[in-house]
Amino acid sequence: MFNLQQGHREAMVECLNTLRHRYHCLNGDGLSECLKRIKEEHAGTHHISLHMKGYDFSLAVVPNSEVPAKLHSSQESIRALCQASKAIVAAATKLQEMIGWLTKAEEQLSNQVLQVAPAYQEQRRLEDNLRENLQQCHRARELSSAYREEAGKLLNEVALLSGVNP
Numbered sequence: 001m002f003n004l005q006q007g008h009r010e011a012m013v014e015c016l017n018t019l020r021h022r023y024h025c026l027n028g029d030g031l032s033e034c035l036k037r038i039k040e041e042h043a044g045t046h047h048i049s050l051h052m053k054g055y056d057f058s059l060a061v062v063p064n065s066e067v068p069a070k071l072h073s074s075q076e077s078i079r080a081l082c083q084a085s086k087a088i089v090a091a092a093t094k095l096q097e098m099i100g101w102l103t104k105a106e107e108q109l110s111n112q113v114l115q116v117a118p119a120y121q122e123q124r125r126l127e128d129n130l131r132e133n134l135q136q137c138h139r140a141r142e143l144s145s146a147y148r149e150e151a152g153k154l155l156n157e158v159a160l161l162s163g164v165n166p
Helices: 002-022 031-041 069-104 106-116 120-162
Strands: 047-053 056-062
Touching (some): 002 031, 031 047, 031 069, 031 120, 047 120, 056 120, 069 120
């Protein structure tokens, strides 16, 4: 589940980077700067706005006929950005619950290792494996929280840009 969430986070970052590159934004610029430049570039021919409903958001273009390829690609990037951010938030809740359960069961798992492996060498190997797995879980918990926070900031930015109260 964490690998899936990490993949969604990479997709979210890639979508933002694509928009930044396409509209010559700086590396640290957020979606608001990209949207500003999209509007500026297409001001004479199209009215562009960001719409949000629940966790779904999209780039609305009026008139919808004869949308330039670059603008259509930006709509697709924002659609993918929406999907990735929603998936990150959804996975974070499940992942935090699973890791929380594992952390609570840590002592019980250690005791089971002692009971299952009668040989000292096997016991040490299993304890080391358990310790390493638990360290990976703690790392996943920290990263998952950071990914969720990053996606939450994006969703708040979209809400503000679309005129919705976050």
